[in-house]
Amino acid sequence: MSSSNPLLQDFDLPPYSAIRAEHVETAVDAILADSRAAVAALLAEQPGAPSWASLIQPLDELGARLGRAWSPVSHLNAVCNSAELREAYEACLPKLSEYWTELGQNKALFDAYQALAKSPAAEGFEVAQTTILEHALRDFRLSGIDLPLAEQQRYGEIQMKLSELASRFSNQLLDATQAWTKHINNEAALAGLTDSAKAQMAQAATAKGQDGWLISLEFPSYYAVMTYADDRALREEVYTAYCTRASEQGPNAGQHDNGPVMAEILDLRQELARLLGFANFSELSLASKMADSTEQVLSFLHDLALRSKPFAVQDLAELQAFAAEQGCSDLQSWDVGYYSEKLREQRYSISQEILRAYFPIDKVLTGLFAIVEKLYGIQIEELTGFDSWHPDVRLFQISEQGAHVGRFFFDLYARANKRGGAWMDGARDKRRAADGSLISPVANLVCNFTPAVGGKPALLTHDEVTTLFHEFGHGLHHLLTRVEHAGASGINGVAWDAVELPSQFMENWCWEPEGLALISGHYESGEPLPQDLLDKMLAAKNFQSGLMMVRQLEFSLFDFELHASHGDGRSVLEVLEGIRAEVSVMRPPAFNRFANSFAHIFAGGYAAGYYSYKWAEVLSADAFSKFEEDGVFNGATGRAFREAILARGGSQEPMVLFVDFRGREPSIDALLRHLGLSAEAA
The missing domain is CATH 1.10.1370.10 (Neurolysin, domain 3)
Structure with a gap:
């Protein structure tokens, strides 16, 4: 085992700049070998009646060690993709899949979990512990624990192959997105496009050593053409390239075909x-x-x-x-x-482009943090002097009454070799370690906004502001958990069709006048969003x-x-x-x-x-209607939402948490009203 391998060291935040492709497989092999030996020893040492401390806690420690190494690798593969890293990442996927399948089909481990669930001690467990046990026993069955040996082996083969195919799909989509560009020499061809879009395209051309403008299939570039280009033939050409990516159709037909x-x-x-x-x-x-x-x-x-x-x-x-x-x-x-x-x-009389001038990134972030501070009683400050994967990345810390809560990275801008879209992933889970110390959570929040160009700060469309709030909602779900058991802390153990509740819920403040007052300010003058623009924006909220x-x-x-x-x-x-x-x-x-x-x-x-997006939208709209009743910055309602939904993670079924907050089961009416799709709204 190489002591110089950063992935085998203990660290607070991942040493991103030190991680090399050659470190990855070595570290994963070593950790998996250690983990297999530790699981075998753990099962051999179990007392007649296993306890949480003798069974679950050591397994959590093993999971945390593996996660500490694999999480930064998986993250780098998405945000700084390279041929070498991709190869190392993909070499590990079948090994990880095999390991998790082994655990899921380990009969002695299953028996130990069952014994713990039936033990007298289980009657005194916290609700989170009970839920973790119930979910674990369910997941053993969904891992094929009851299947004959040959079918268990087939299950493992399928999972391994599916892991590999998902990665191939993602890689081919990234490659297909980057395989097409259009070089423009004549600015007249870009008639209708905004100055900021043209500046971004000029910057993309310069980065490739070209003059003029470069249109790509990265979303900010695609969106600019589809929304503003007067040249219909250009729109058709870019649309065709975009919607045939990774297929047998279009300009690159058959390349990277998914x-x-x-x-x-x-x-x-x-x-x-x-x-x-x-x-x-x-x-x-x-x-x-x-x-x-x-x-x-x-x-x-x-x-x-x-x-x-x-x-x-x-x-x-x-x-x-x-x-x-x-x-x-x-x-x-x-x-x-x-x-x-x-x-x-x-x-x-309004457009995304007019609005963009009022949403410079720092004003939006300051306002976003002010909103969650009002709602949840937390404080957020930016940190400096940390290790990073790109110069644009920023790090922030959440605290509450002087006590550290968690940290999150922001990687907000589109660039080459970065996966498209927006997402949050947990870089580290909150949990109580075996030595009694409390491990704080860390999250990665990733978007693909248009970066700063032409001496201006990065300016967001209102749609992008909404995306930022959405992902930050996921981040808060991960970071504001009070659960200290890894299996149910943050987003862990949350039913997938409820996981979008906190994210969609946060989007509502992008539309509230009180929220907009905090997140908007003209990038030159600092002037808040004028009342007439605000009125027009709200009037246009349910457009189409x-x-x-x-x-x-x-x-x-x-x-x-x-x-x-x-x-x-x-x-x-x-x-x-x-x-x-x-x-x-x-x-x-x-x-x-x-x-x-x-x-x-x-x-x-x-x-x-x-379907989870729509399912959770019903939950989030109905949850927000409570704020409409009480006041959008009502501190007591904000704390109630935090304690009922965000703090409890996956510790109980989502419907129980929702009813605890709302006092009843969800109704679809609030969603239809918010979207203007009901007789009441019309």
């Missing part, structure tokens, strides 16, 4: 479900979620579609009529963003919310149906087209290959669970 990867993933998921006694993967997915059955999920989604579609039909008719007035009588997918922005400007709702329902139903019906002879595309026939009002062109870049379900944790 089609075969998706087919193999779906086959293996279906086989896994059958192996464990479920009819399909959607059923298996729900075994650890809040929803009770596939019927309940489908009924929920179809009901939302039924209520929303008339509003979407109306939204589209208005957009088509407006586009026709502007000379576009055959509205296509690459026209929707462009004419939607023009219609928004005409109707409300019908169209947006059916789009999200299309994704949710497609995902769930795909996993519930796999094997019925339909291709991925045929399932998607069937869902579109039911809920969509604007059909994309035949070459669109959206599924090939749907990383949430093929490379993230959302397989047969994308």
